[in-house]
Amino acid sequence: MSKFRNVKWKQYVAYLLLIAATCYFGFFGLQRSLDRITTILLEKAAVAMILAVSLNLVVGFLGELSLGHAGFMCVGAYLGAKTAVALTASMGPGNELVILLISLLVGGVAAAVCGVVIGLPALRLRGDYLAIVTLAFGEIVRSIFENLPDEMFGGSLGQQAVRYIRHHLFIIGFILVILTLAIIQNFIRSKHGRAVTSIRDSEIAARATGINVTKYKLMVFTISAFFAGIAGVLFSFTQNKVQPTTFDYNYSIEILVMVVLGGMGSLNGSLIAALLITYLNEQLQIVLTGDLAVLRGLMYALVMILLVIYRNAPALKVFREKASIKNLLAKLKTHDPSKIHDDEASWDRVPTKIMVDEVLSVDIQPQSPYTPDKQWKEEK
Amino acid sequence: MAETVLKIENLGISFGGLKAVQNLNLEIKEKQLYGLVGPNGAGKTTVFNMITGVYKPTTGTFYLCGENLTGKSQETINHKGIARTFQNIRLFNNMTVIRNVMVGLHNQPEYKCGMFTSMLRLPRHFKVEKAMRQRAKEILEVVGLLEERNSLACNLPYGKQRKLEIARALATSPKLLCLDEPAAGMNPHETQELMDIIRLIREQFNVTILLIEHDMKFVSGLCDELTVLNFGTVLAQGETKEALQDPEVIRAYIGG
Ligand SMILES: Nc1ncnc2c1ncn2[C@@H]1O[C@H](COP(=O)(O)OP(=O)(O)OP(=O)(O)O)[C@@H](O)[C@H]1O
Ligand SMILES: [Mg+2]
Numbered sequence: 227m228s229k230f231r232n233v234k235w236k237q238y239v240a241y242l243l244l245i246a247a248t249c250y251f252g253f254f255g256l257q258r259s260l261d262r263i264t265t266i267l268l269e270k271a272a273v274a275m276i277l278a279v280s281l282n283l284v285v286g287f288l289g290e291l292s293l294g295h296a297g298f299m300c301v302g303a304y305l306g307a308k309t310a311v312a313l314t315a316s317m318g319p320g321n322e323l324v325i326l327l328i329s330l331l332v333g334g335v336a337a338a339v340c341g342v343v344i345g346l347p348a349l350r351l352r353g354d355y356l357a358i359v360t361l362a363f364g365e366i367v368r369s370i371f372e373n374l375p376d377e378m379f380g381g382s383l384g385q386q387a388v389r390y391i392r393h394h395l396f397i398i399g400f401i402l403v404i405l406t407l408a409i410i411q412n413f414i415r416s417k418h419g420r421a422v423t424s425i426r427d428s429e430i431a432a433r434a435t436g437i438n439v440t441k442y443k444l445m446v447f448t449i450s451a452f453f454a455g456i457a458g459v460l461f462s463f464t465q466n467k468v469q470p471t472t473f474d475y476n477y478s479i480e481i482l483v484m485v486v487l488g489g490m491g492s493l494n495g496s497l498i499a500a501l502l503i504t505y506l507n508e509q510l511q512i513v514l515t516g517d518l519a520v521l522r523g524l525m526y527a528l529v530m531i532l533l534v535i536y537r538n539a540p541a542l543k544v545f546r547e548k549a550s551i552k553n554l555l556a557k558l559k560t561h562d563p564s565k566i567h568d569d570e571a572s573w574d575r576v577p578t579k580i581m582v583d584e585v586l587s588v589d590i591q592p593q594s595p596y597t598p599d600k601q602w603k604e605e606k
Numbered sequence: 607m608a609e610t611v612l613k614i615e616n617l618g619i620s621f622g623g624l625k626a627v628q629n630l631n632l633e634i635k636e637k638q639l640y641g642l643v644g645p646n647g648a649g650k651t652t653v654f655n656m657i658t659g660v661y662k663p664t665t666g667t668f669y670l671c672g673e674n675l676t677g678k679s680q681e682t683i684n685h686k687g688i689a690r691t692f693q694n695i696r697l698f699n700n701m702t703v704i705r706n707v708m709v710g711l712h713n714q715p716e717y718k719c720g721m722f723t724s725m726l727r728l729p730r731h732f733k734v735e736k737a738m739r740q741r742a743k744e745i746l747e748v749v750g751l752l753e754e755r756n757s758l759a760c761n762l763p764y765g766k767q768r769k770l771e772i773a774r775a776l777a778t779s780p781k782l783l784c785l786d787e788p789a790a791g792m793n794p795h796e797t798q799e800l801m802d803i804i805r806l807i808r809e810q811f812n813v814t815i816l817l818i819e820h821d822m823k824f825v826s827g828l829c830d831e832l833t834v835l836n837f838g839t840v841l842a843q844g845e846t847k848e849a850l851q852d853p854e855v856i857r858a859y860i861g862g
Contacts, residue, residue, distance in 0.1 A: 409725050416724035416731060417712055417738065420701070424709045427698035434658060434692075436684035436713045436778050445721065491700075 240494050241404060248400040255394045265396055267508055269464045272399030273457050274504045276406045278484040278496040280453035283410055285482070286490035287419065288446045289426030290348060291357040295481045297364030298337040298451040300473035302458025304371050304379055306333030307387040307468045314388050325388075326398065330459045337455025338448050340367070345447030349440055364478050372470040384469035387462045399460055403497075406453050411493055413449065422446055423491075476523060480507075483526045486533060608635040609671070611814040612657070612688075612782050617666035618838075619656060626652045627838045630666070634782070634831075637808060640816045641829035641846065645858060648835040650818045651693055654784050658690045659683040671781060685713060687781035691771040691788060693818075699760035703751055703770055706759050707742040710777025717741075742777065748810060749773045749803055765796045769803070776811055783807070785817040789824050797821065801828055826850060834858070 251268060254260045277295060284292045306329040313325045340363075347359050371379050379385045413419055421442050424432040433439055462468045484503050488495030510522050536542060611634050618628040627649040634640045642650050655661045657668050659680040667676040675683050689710075698706050711717055719734040746752045749769040754762060759770060768788055775783055788804070789797045801824065808815055819825050825832065825846065832849040834841040842852040849855065 412725045412727055413721070417708070417717065417719060417734065418721050418724055420705055420709050421712055423701060424698045424706075427700050428696045430660075431692065431696040431698065431774075432709070433680040434660075434684060434690055434696075435710050435774060436681055436689075437709065438681055 240407060240497060244400060244404050244407070244497075248397060248404070252394065252397045252400075255397060258393055260393070265393060266464070267504065268396035269399055269460075270508070271501055271504045272396060272403050273461045273464070274481075274484065274500040275403045275497050276453055276457040276460070277481045278488065278500040279403075279406055279410055279493055280450045280457070281481050282485045282488075282490065282493060282496045283414070283446055283450045285485050286492070286496075287414060287422050287426060288443065290443075291353065292344075292360045292450075293357050293475070293478050293482065294344065294360035294362075294364030294367075295450075295454055296473040296475075296477035297360075297367040298340055298454035299458035299461065299477075300364075300367050300371065300470070301340050302333035302337040302455030303462040303468045303473070304385055304458075305336045306330065306455075306459030307385045307462040307465075308379065309333070310388045310463070311386055326463065329463075330402075330456055333459035333462075334452045334455040337458065338452035341448040341451025342444060344451070345444040348443055348447060361475065361478070364473070364475065368470050368473050380467070382470060384467040385462075387465050387468050389463065389466050395460075395463055402456060402460060406456065407493060407497070410449070410453070414493070418442070418445075476526070479526055483529055487529060608637065610634070610669075611636050611638075611671055612816065613669040613672075614653075614657070615667050615669075617653070617656060617663050617668060619652060619661055619664045625838050627656070627835075628665075630833075630835075630840060632833050632843065634814055634816060636814055637812065638814055638831065639804070639808065639829050640814070641825045641832040642816060642818045642835065643820070643822075643825055643832060644835035644841070647837075649838040650835055651786055652838075653835075654690055654786055654818070657683075658688055658784065684778055684780075687779075688784065689775035689778045689780035689782075690784040691768070691775055691786055693786040693790070695764075695767050695771060697759040697767055697770060697774075699758070701759060702756050703759055703762065704739065704742050704746065704755040706770055707745055707773050707777045708738050710774040711738050711741055714777075714779060745773050745777055748776075748806060750799070765792045765800075768792070769800070772803075772807070776807065776813075779811070780813055783813045783815045785815065785819075787818050787820065789819055789821050797824060800824075804828060822850070 251260065251264075255265065277299065281292065281295045284290055309329040309332045310325055313321075313328060317325065344360060344363050348356055351359060371385075372382050374381065376383070414422070421432070421437045422445075424435070424437055425439055425442060429439060480503065484499040485496055487503070488497070488499030506525070507522070510525065511519075514521050536546070612632075613634075614630055614632045617630040619626050620628075630653065632640075642653060644650055652661065656663045657675075659675075659678055659682070662677050667674055669675065670683075670686055670688060673686065675686055675688075678686070698709060701709075717734050717738050719730055724731045743752060743755065746755055749772055751762075751766060751769055751773060754766065759767065762770060768791070772783075772785065772788065785804075789800055792800060804815065804817075805828070807813065817825075817829070829846050831844060832846050833843045834849055834852070834855050836858045841854045841858055842849045
């Protein structure tokens with residue numbers, strides 16, 4: 227029995243649920259008995275989950291705030307759509323899956339290259355400063371695609387996209403979610419993930435312990451951008467047209483809210499939050515029509531503010547402790563919060579979550595406030 | 607004749623005109639326990655920061671086993687074999703004790719494992735993880751933290767946090783281990799225990815140890831040789847007993 231409690235199945239819960247959902251909806255999807263609203267919702271959920279999981283890698287595990295995730299997605303979406311259109315013209319119908327795969331690769335790699343570019347300033351900037359750079363990056367990418375000549379990416383009208391495999395694109399989407407989760411989770415639960423979280427906890431100590439901070443920061447930004455690019459390509463396949471206005475600042479914030487809501491440093495949390503927010507968004511779109519649509523944007527601000535208050539307000543301390551999942555589990559006697567069983571089980575427990583404000587206000591001052599003088603002349 | 611592990615020649619640094627350390631020369635032999643003492647603000651931590659690459663020295667050079675490491679990055683210096691602890695503890699607070707040590711093992715050649723090997727969960731990944739965990743346990747056993755291996759680093763009491771820093775530094779298998787006030791904040795019992803641990807470490811891991819400490823009983827009980835610093839300059843250098851009886855040193859400590 228005790229063996230059963232320690233078993234490793236807990237770490238696979240997310241995979242199992244995702245696979246179950248894929249099979250369930252896939253079955254009906256293939257029979258064409260799902261209505262449009264459901265398939266669209268599922269497609270959006272898949273995109274959101276990939277985005278949230280990949281952003282969590284940067285924000286939750288590396289501990290750097292990135293406000294430009296939609297920018298990477300934008301690169302992926304545009305290049306993916308362009309590739310798909312070009313390939314469809316040359317290869318013709320019948321090769322949908324091959325075209326999709328090639329587009330995914332092109333979009334992902336292009337975004338990853340941008341990830342390296344944005345990772346470079348991340349080596350020198352921290353906290354709020356880096357956040358501003360990533361924010362600028364997102365906006366710049368969007369306006370580049372908008373302002374390039376119309377023949378290239380369609381300008382402000384948007385890039386033509388291909389929209390086939392209509393009824394079961396979401397199956398491919400969910401498979402991509404599972405792959406993304408597996409790869410990022412495996413990365414985190416390995417010596418490399420440990421190195422990344424050590425940088426988050428103390429960069430100076432990580433350097434002194436011989437961790438190659440430069441390499442890991444770049445690596446994380448690249449991986450994260452790659453999957454954002456994948457999400458972008460997937461997104462482009464759900465659209466008739468890829469429009470630049472989609473990837474604005476608000477979209478980056480939306481992804482960030484998913485990560486914060488689900489808990490930074492918790493991939494399962496990101497998945498749940500992505501589902502929740504996508505669903506809410508969809509429902510609100512139905513309720514809030516016309517002029518009221520503006521209110522939808524308010525939701526994120528509200529969620530963010532409430533979260534920060536909830537996590538920090540001294541008055542809520544007792545309630546927080548009562549309501550924390552860890553302690554609830556302890557009541558069920560399946561879990562002792564003082565013990566973390568990561569030792570014998572063959573997997574790395576994901577490090578504990580960090581709080582919003584830890585990322586938002588990391589030391590603003592540059593690394594060492596004083597630098598040694600260049601050279602001092604020996605007095606004679 | 608034992609081999610020289612660390613050799614410092616004419617090392618100096620200044621901050622905005624303030625000469626924090628100047629004209630430092632010292633030589634540490636293999637398996638020696640070397641002490642660096644001096645009043646507050648004497649420049650001891652600054653010396654550590656220079657030989658671990660946090661600061662680039664303004665003058666002078668230092669060698670580890672004959673190799674010039676002046677101006678190298680912190681990572682490189684660690685790979686070459688200098689590990690350190692911090693005066694104000696810097697652990698990976700949101701990680702468990704054992705995982706802190708495993709970060710220290712990260713760069714050991716026997717635990718090499720590529721990123722894709724881990725992502726794809728190839729057999730090599732599991733083998734390496736298991737071996738690292740085993741090795742980390744061995745190191746934790748030496749410093750006496752095996753029982754606490756699964757608690758978070760930030761939940762450890764102060765004295766144990768200091769020991770964990772030592773364990774993490776040891777995990778990088780250094781030639782030279784630099785301890786910055788390892789006994790600070792410990793009670794007499796813990797201090798005594800730490801002295802035994804440090805001696806044990808020297809034997810088991812074959813490391814040379816350079817330590818900063820204010821507790822004179824600790825220093826005279828452990829160190830073979832000393833350098834006494836004051837206002838960035840060397841006051842006395844040599845065998846522990848003699849160095850501590852130097853009139854200059856006594857004056858600096860008592861003041862006057
Ligand atoms: N980055 C820096 N910029 C400016 N001054 C510095 C810097 N680092 C150290 N100093 C100065 O150098 C001198 C030596 O400091 P250091 O920290 O090495 O002292 P210490 O011997 O370790 O003292 P303690 O026993 O209090 O730890 C101090 O006067 C300090 O103010
Ligand atoms: Mg000091």
